[in-house]
Amino acid sequence: MEQLEAVGWGVLSASSFPIGCLLGLRWPTVPLWLRGVLMGFGGGVMLSALTISLFGEWLSRPHEFGRGSTSVLLVSALVGGVAFVVVDSFLERRGAWMRRLSAKRKRLTQWRSRRLRPLLTKLRLARAKQATTTRAAHTSLEQQMREEKEMEDMKVNKITKEKKDPRYVDLEAWTVSTRGDGELTTPALPLVIEKEDEADLPAEALEPTPHINAHSLIGLAIWMGLLIDGVPESLVIGVESASHEGVTVALRVAFFLGNLPVALSSSIVMLENGMSRIAIFLMWLMLTGLTGVGAFAGSFMEEPREGQPNSAFLYGLGVAEGIAAGAMLVMIANVMLPEAYRTAGSLSGLSLMCGFLAGLCLELADNW
Structure with missing residues (x-):
């Protein structure tokens, strides 16, 4: 039952991928400032969810989780962040940068x-x-005047x-x-x-890369880049589904709102670089399905019943959630926030604040 619930929540939270893709393909002329505002808002909501719903949960119950598992969570977050940077840099050198407007401007x-x-x-x-x-030539006034004439x-x-x-x-x-x-x-x-x-x-005036679909490695790199952006959240959803509390409403809505502007902006950038609309949509659709698969895999971390030893579960939970949360934090810092600032300027800070406050309101509504 937990596995089906995890798959359902994973697919539902990732359904904003194809929705954002369709919006971007339908209206590729969306103003840059609006794309930046949406990106900042989504980043703020996801930051709120990670800090309050995930890390805050561990810090608010230190006696229940224990120092050992909490330390594992923090170390795993560092490992997840470093792993994301390494893999993302490797893929960008092979063409995955085409999915991001900020990376496109860096190339310019x-x-x-x-x-x-x-x-x-x-x-x-x-x-x-x-x-x-x-x-050397100006040795005399007469010579200078003669040369000038x-x-x-x-x-x-x-x-x-x-x-x-x-x-x-x-x-x-x-x-x-x-x-x-x-x-x-x-x-x-x-x-x-x-x-x-x-x-x-x-x-936006950069010439589209011709015959991008003919180069399978570039298309694969772009798809892998999208995959590493979306897999961490699927693991979080799966692991949270296995716990007694289940996935919080704030976490589900945060992932949905955070994925929407990413898919919208990335789809427009890939379309400008010459990729076909069908290929772009299929990439996001496959990513939605794989998010459900990741949530399904994470849901097998079954929490022991009351009275049974649960130290192994807590350590495993710390590793899984730490790696996923660390990767997501780096993704927000490296992808969402720079792109929001480059396209929306000072409005990105306001949209980030609004998104963070919206995440707090969702958390309060979930606890009331």
Whole structure:
């Protein structure tokens, strides 16, 4: 009976995955600030559920759980957080970053740095070389005036001759600095400005990755990334279902609300990167089913009846809940909160606070 209940709650809490996916595919033009507000609200609700419903439960009953099992919980949370970072970094290097807007913008910044650094280096070298040449050439006022007149005549002739040339803008010498011994000019500046304009494009303007579905490793990496985002909560639901208290209402609603904006935003990002709508929806649908499987597996940790020794159960409970909670906390900090701030700015803090307070209200309603 506990197993069926665990599967039901697991699938129900994860049903917001396909719902959020459908919303994102139906309205891919959802404003970024709204996506950020929803992400911050979901992160706040999940933080409230983890700190109050999970860790708070252990800290409020130290004599019942014992110091040993509580210590195991804390160490396991650290292990779960480190494991999430390692696996997530491994998958992102293989293409799983495409599911996140914050990771997409990080890639844009790295691309801009790689593209502009060589151009700016060449520009500095050209400026230094021209400054040296200019100082050496200005030996007398008459020579300086004569050279300036010759350069002006050459420039007028050049404009007259090449005015219709489409490459003329790139060939023109632009002023770099007017300080020191005369103006310093270089033909490299228009190219640098052109590249800066390209690098200033928003993350949404990045060209979609062509033929992403043809590269099975990238699709698998994205799916595995989604999986490690959702599996920890399924284990928590399964383990909580095996206890006498069962899964709290606050925990169920928190997972549902937290999953919705993640699925919505990730679906839009994957769609922008060229993935098909069917593939995106199937990924979230499979993740929903696997959440039920994870809850089913966690429900086999049966709590002993009253009067029977339960130290082994408490230690196992501490390991399972600690690893899952640690991974979820890192996921919130690395995924939900950065994306909320990048897209909603200062509104992300307010939405996080509202989500946290909503989680507290759910916890109070569950206890009344």
